[in-house]
Structure formats: C-alpha cells, structure tokens
Amino acid sequence: TMPRVDEGSAKARQLAYVHDAATVSTSEQPRYAEGQQCANCALYQGGSAEWGGCPLFSGQQVKRTGWCNAYAPRG
Ligand code: SF4
Numbered sequence: 001t002m003p004r005v006d007e008g009s010a011k012a013r014q015l016a017y018v019h020d021a022a023t024v025s026t027s028e029q030p031r032y033a034e035g036q037q038c039a040n041c042a043l044y045q046g047g048s049a050e051w052g053g054c055p056l057f058s059g060q061q062v063k064r065t066g067w068c069n070a071y072a073p074r075g
Pocket of ligand 1 (some may be wrong): 056
C-alpha cells in the first residue's frame, strides 16, 4: 500500500494539508468551510476507505477526514 502523507512534509505544508479537517482554522485558511474533507473532495480516490490517493500527493495516501487548500467539492 502507498505510504501516508506526512503532515510536516514540504508538499503538505505548501497545501496546508492536515489529517483532521476539524482542526483547520478559518482565520488561517479562508477557503475552508465546515464539513469539507477529503472524503467529499472531487480529488479523493479512496472511495469509502479511510485512506486513499489524491493526485496532488502522487504515490501517497491522504486521510478521508483530511483537508487541504486545493479542496474542490465533489460535483
Ligand atoms: Fe484532500 Fe482534496 Fe486536498 Fe486531495 S485535494 S488532499 S482529496 S482536500
């Protein structure tokens, strides 16, 4: 299985990715809105799994409860 994204990695920091969307501060991340998480992002490839791929983190898995500032609602 693919390794999990390290929140402290340069890429994660660049995208403000965290495993727990509930910890995102709207003052620091104005694009964030409550309820947004990888699980309902158009880019999440994990289906109903707890961890899944995301094209922005090639070769790694993000957590379904995660979030980053490239979040795009699933259409
Ligand atoms: Fe999660 Fe979507 Fe960001 Fe990928 S683009 S890390 S699925 S919020």
